[in-house]
Amino acid sequence: MQQYSILNLAKHALSGHMRWSRTFGGRKLRKRYDVIIVGGGGHGLATAYYLAKNYGITNVAVLEKGWLGGGNTGRNTTMVRSDYLLPANADFKEFSLQLWEELSQKLNYNVMLSQRGYVSLACSDAEMEAKTQQANALRLRGIDCNILNIDELKKVCPELDVRQNTRYPIQGALYQARGGIARHDAVAWGYARGAHNKGIDIFENCGVEDFIINNNRVSGVKTAKGDIMADTVVVSVAGSSGLMAAKAGFTLPIETLSAQAFVSESLKPIINQVVSFDTGYAFINQSDKGELVMGGHMEPHNGYHQRGGFDRIENTLSTLVTLFPFLSRVRIMRTWGGMVDNSMDGAPILGDTPVERLLFNSGWGYTGFKATPASGWTMAHHIATGEPHDLSEPFKLSRFRDGSLVDEHGTGPYPTAY
Amino acid sequence: MLLIPCPWCGERHESEFTYGGDATATIPSGDQREDTEAWYQFVYERTNPAGDHAEYWHHSYGCSKWFKITRNTLNNNILDVPESSQS
Numbered sequence: 485m486q487q488y489s490i491l492n493l494a495k496h497a498l499s500g501h502m503r504w505s506r507t508f509g510g511r512k513l514r515k516r517y518d519v520i521i522v523g524g525g526g527h528g529l530a531t532a533y534y535l536a537k538n539y540g541i542t543n544v545a546v547l548e549k550g551w552l553g554g555g556n557t558g559r560n561t562t563m564v565r566s567d568y569l570l571p572a573n574a575d576f577k578e579f580s581l582q583l584w585e586e587l588s589q590k591l592n593y594n595v596m597l598s599q600r601g602y603v604s605l606a607c608s609d610a611e612m613e614a615k616t617q618q619a620n621a622l623r624l625r626g627i628d629c630n631i632l633n634i635d636e637l638k639k640v641c642p643e644l645d646v647r648q649n650t651r652y653p654i655q656g657a658l659y660q661a662r663g664g665i666a667r668h669d670a671v672a673w674g675y676a677r678g679a680h681n682k683g684i685d686i687f688e689n690c691g692v693e694d695f696i697i698n699n700n701r702v703s704g705v706k707t708a709k710g711d712i713m714a715d716t717v718v719v720s721v722a723g724s725s726g727l728m729a730a731k732a733g734f735t736l737p738i739e740t741l742s743a744q745a746f747v748s749e750s751l752k753p754i755i756n757q758v759v760s761f762d763t764g765y766a767f768i769n770q771s772d773k774g775e776l777v778m779g780g781h782m783e784p785h786n787g788y789h790q791r792g793g794f795d796r797i798e799n800t801l802s803t804l805v806t807l808f809p810f811l812s813r814v815r816i817m818r819t820w821g822g823m824v825d826n827s828m829d830g831a832p833i834l835g836d837t838p839v840e841r842l843l844f845n846s847g848w849g850y851t852g853f854k855a856t857p858a859s860g861w862t863m864a865h866h867i868a869t870g871e872p873h874d875l876s877e878p879f880k881l882s883r884f885r886d887g888s889l890v891d892e893h894g895t896g897p898y899p900t901a902y
Numbered sequence: 903m904l905l906i907p908c909p910w911c912g913e914r915h916e917s918e919f920t921y922g923g924d925a926t927a928t929i930p931s932g933d934q935r936e937d938t939e940a941w942y943q944f945v946y947e948r949t950n951p952a953g954d955h956a957e958y959w960h961h962s963y964g965c966s967k968w969f970k971i972t973r974n975t976l977n978n979n980i981l982d983v984p985e986s987s988q989s
């Protein structure tokens with residue numbers, strides 16, 4: 485594999501960067517593989533990479549309907565953190581954050597992780613108490629997390645309007661210094677390059693149309709490019725999870741909604757953290773290009789249309805202006821949407837399904853980008869060993885039947901329980 | 903932004919309504935009342951189609967009636983509005 489290094493960069497500069505070798509692709513689709521991964525988003529590609537790296541399983545194909553990272557991976561607001569209350573969620577996200585911290589080195593690919601700090605604002609005594617409980621729970625598990633009072637918050641985030649005569653007077657915040665953002669596309673491309681170099685085949689424009697199932701055991705998939713056989717099939721298609729489950733003959737506790745995000749024109753550095761406002765639900769961070777990246781509530785109704793309504797944009801922006809008054813003069817450049825697969829308790833659905841050797845990695849909804857490394861890691865474990873990883877075991881589909889829900893916010897059973 | 907056709911008030915802006923979800927999920931009744939599998943399906947399972955979706959809406963900031971429409975989840979076209987499906 486061609487290493488990316490300062491030396492190679494200098495060398496290729498001499499030939500005008502025209503001679504870099506391609507990072508993936510160019511292989512021929514075969515008739516059978518040990519493992520087929522459906523969906524070339526971050527999760528599918530990370531699964532492929534860790535299958536090869538951790539278990540030496542390389543007779544694997546990743547089949548992507550569109551282009552790599554063109555789903556939610558390339559559409560999300562890239563917030564990475566591990567400040568979850570429930571042990572199952574916190575441990576999974578913390579393991580993921582640790583993988584993030586070494587990812588650029590391990591992949592030899594800059595995923596531009598920027599641990600600039602995650603600030604989650606509280607606007608009432610009750611919210612302050614809930615966040616304090618959350619911070620304490622995290623610290624007991626050895627995960628870093630602080631509570632900031634207004635003075636401390638003002639130092640961390642000077643642009644924030646902390647006056648007490650506003651619509652939502654801010655009381656303080658939960659703060660995770662290791663939280664931050666990463667470069668969405670780079671994560672998909674870095675894992676793809678790593679998997680490809682270890683011998684895994686990746687095909688774009690190769691959507692899976694159906695499964696080949698005999699005696700309740702999956703033996704392959706049907707694509708426009710023909711049938712492809714496999715011992716194990718892993719489905720990692722985010723918003724399309726319900727459609728894929730229907731093809732395999734079962735129904736998931738998942739609904740697909742549209743979540744949108746938007747960016748402003750580029751500004752000089754002004755918001756140096758990831759700031760999230762739970763009272764009205766809106767969040768903001770500034771990309772390395774200078775654009776302010778913003779999002780808020782998803783559309784309330786089911787949707788596969790990858791766009792959102794104007795009233796959500798207005799609602800999110802008016803909320804953010806109350807936090808950062810300078811925003812009122814900033815212009816929005818682009819808006820877009822993604823299809824998010826929301827489960828009925830707000831947690832992902834990972835692992836075994838009613839069909840043998842057909843595994844699903846689904847239900848990540850609005851919160852799965854941060855989980856990409858750990859999701860690939862644990863899914864690879866499950867494929868290779870036949871058993872769920874300790875970290876993914878709580879997220880099995882059967883939890884909805886036996887009542888062991890992972891309901892972080894205790895608001896289910898609704899698809900907006902994130 | 904959607905224009906939701908309330909069978910009583912006519913087309914109104916989406917922000918006047920609350921979405922009530924999949925209208926094909928039905929509360930187990932009769933023989934099924936003791937059937938946990940039927941409850942599991944009602945509470946959790948959703949067919950989640952990409953296409954026509956029968957769904958409830960509540961005209962919360964209007965006449966406060968519940969009603970049912972069919973909406974296409976791919977393009978948001980609203981297909982049919984049965985008159986006074988509930989009252």
Ligand SMILES: Cc1cc2nc3c(=O)[nH]c(=O)nc-3n(C[C@H](O)[C@H](O)[C@H](O)COP(=O)(O)OP(=O)(O)OC[C@H]3O[C@@H](n4cnc5c(N)ncnc54)[C@H](O)[C@@H]3O)c2cc1C
Binds near residue numbers: 563690722
């Ligand atoms: C607006 C928005 C903001 C978000 N913000 C955050 C955030 O700040 N932090 C965070 O942690 N998470 C966030 N998320 C959630 C996060 O983006 C997702 O959970 C995560 O990226 C999912 O990755 P994935 O690889 O599972 O799915 P995707 O990246 O969607 O990949 C699935 C792939 O499957 C392909 N596919 C679908 N059907 C088929 C088929 N039949 N055959 C072959 N391929 C198929 C799709 O084309 C797609 O490329 C956000 C999501 C959205 C939409």
Ligand SMILES: [Zn+2]
Binds near residue numbers: 912965
């Ligand atoms: Zn009405």
